[in-house]
Amino acid sequence: MKILVINAGSSSLKYQVYDMSSETALASGRVERIGMDSSILVHEPHHTDETSEVSEILDHTTAIRKVLDKLTDAEVGVVKSIDEIEAVGHRVVHGGETFKGSVLVTSEVKAEIRRLFDLAPLHNPACMMGIKAAESNMPNVPQVCVFDTAFHQSMPARSYMYAIPQVLYKKHKIRRYGFHGTSHDYVSKQAAAVVNRPLEDLKIITCHIGNGGSLTAVQGGKSVDTTMGMTPLEGLMMGTRSGDLDPAIVPYTMSKEDLTVNEVNSMLNKHSGLQAISGTSSDMREIEEGMQNGEPNATLAFEMYEYRIRKYIGAYAAAMDGADVIVFTAGVGENSATVRQRVCEKLTFLGVEIDQELNKIRSKEPRYISTPNSKIAVLVIPTNEELMIARDTYRLANNAK
Numbered sequence: 001m002k003i004l005v006i007n008a009g010s011s012s013l014k015y016q017v018y019d020m021s022s023e024t025a026l027a028s029g030r031v032e033r034i035g036m037d038s039s040i041l042v043h044e045p046h047h048t049d050e051t052s053e054v055s056e057i058l059d060h061t062t063a064i065r066k067v068l069d070k071l072t073d074a075e076v077g078v079v080k081s082i083d084e085i086e087a088v089g090h091r092v093v094h095g096g097e098t099f100k101g102s103v104l105v106t107s108e109v110k111a112e113i114r115r116l117f118d119l120a121p122l123h124n125p126a127c128m129m130g131i132k133a134a135e136s137n138m139p140n141v142p143q144v145c146v147f148d149t150a151f152h153q154s155m156p157a158r159s160y161m162y163a164i165p166q167v168l169y170k171k172h173k174i175r176r177y178g179f180h181g182t183s184h185d186y187v188s189k190q191a192a193a194v195v196n197r198p199l200e201d202l203k204i205i206t207c208h209i210g211n212g213g214s215l216t217a218v219q220g221g222k223s224v225d226t227t228m229g230m231t232p233l234e235g236l237m238m239g240t241r242s243g244d245l246d247p248a249i250v251p252y253t254m255s256k257e258d259l260t261v262n263e264v265n266s267m268l269n270k271h272s273g274l275q276a277i278s279g280t281s282s283d284m285r286e287i288e289e290g291m292q293n294g295e296p297n298a299t300l301a302f303e304m305y306e307y308r309i310r311k312y313i314g315a316y317a318a319a320m321d322g323a324d325v326i327v328f329t330a331g332v333g334e335n336s337a338t339v340r341q342r343v344c345e346k347l348t349f350l351g352v353e354i355d356q357e358l359n360k361i362r363s364k365e366p367r368y369i370s371t372p373n374s375k376i377a378v379l380v381i382p383t384n385e386e387l388m389i390a391r392d393t394y395r396l397a398n399n400a401k
């Protein structure tokens, strides 16, 4: 069975095609700046080094149609006919408390995702556009939703409740949900395989640090706490998101700067984090370059970013009364030896010991970066959210047959 996996954002759409008989990715690609003059689709078939680009993509439906054109193209395509794609899997960011696992798309599922727009106004409308666009281009193909929040539904109430009036939870479902669950789930399972111990016996701290970032405490294969909250804004400092702050800052800034709710939301989500502190970039590569050149704002941005990851690792070791494994994953976690080094060098109180040479190796394989003496195994594990989505889609689409 061949499966198309879609990760739709408000102005972007990433995709992969999997052949599930061998769990291999046949092609991947991304459409960026949908609806803008500079929109572009970059398609990367895995059987050749060639990439193929198209522009002028007005909306998500056009984006998917152009993706399907590429997938069936004589040269850069990976299927003879679109009928070979037997199911589509979607990453949906917010599943609220309703979705504790992946589901086949039905009209009820869509209605529930729509009800959740309020909880994830930046993310869920985009996911819905992806679902609708896939449905209109491939009306007879089963569609599956895989939720970022599902893995974290195992958290105990002491982790997910906020210490505010309970009526807000009862009326509006205000609580911690957590995100990047597909990734935390995947890398914690991989970590158990790497250290060759049963997942049930392990306390793992997974650090998913990309453009968005979150840490999760995974005990016995289940999420027991995570840094993101009701929305993907809480916790770590991110590319453009503030992460944790004193909630009193929000009304104070609104009144002092005369900001609306939308403006303050946009400030915290899009104009904060590394971008705001460095004053130059949200990209860790550029922050590291600035730091090497002695730029004080880039240095401060790096230090704040690294410090908060380290603080949460300490917190999660306390939350689980110990830790056996720390995993680094996603864009920064997989690629930045500097971030990993700086985070780990002050975890000596936990018995963490990094092997400098192993840490510098660049590889796409799961690997150790700690020494054999380290009390906690420290691993780098490339995440694969798309493969997890493809697996759930395969399972649910087969069950539906």
Ligand SMILES: Nc1ncnc2c1ncn2[C@@H]1O[C@H](COP(=O)(O)OP(=O)(O)O)[C@@H](O)[C@H]1O
Pocket (backbone or CB within 6 Å): 209, 210, 211, 212, 239, 282, 283, 284, 285, 330, 331, 332, 335, 336
């Ligand atoms: N070699 C590198 N060194 C440091 N940071 C890197 C490197 N490569 C990628 N990154 C970081 O990874 C981030 C993107 O991570 P990714 O997981 O792809 O994000 P997302 O899925 O949230 O868009 C970039 O913003 C960049 O800062």
Ligand SMILES: CC(=O)OP(=O)(O)O
Pocket (backbone or CB within 6 Å): 093, 148, 179, 180, 210, 211, 212, 213, 232
């Ligand atoms: C939920 C979330 O923050 O996702 P991303 O890291 O892809 O922005």
Ligand SMILES: [Mg+2]
Pocket (backbone or CB within 6 Å): 210, 211, 212, 330
């Ligand atoms: Mg990501």
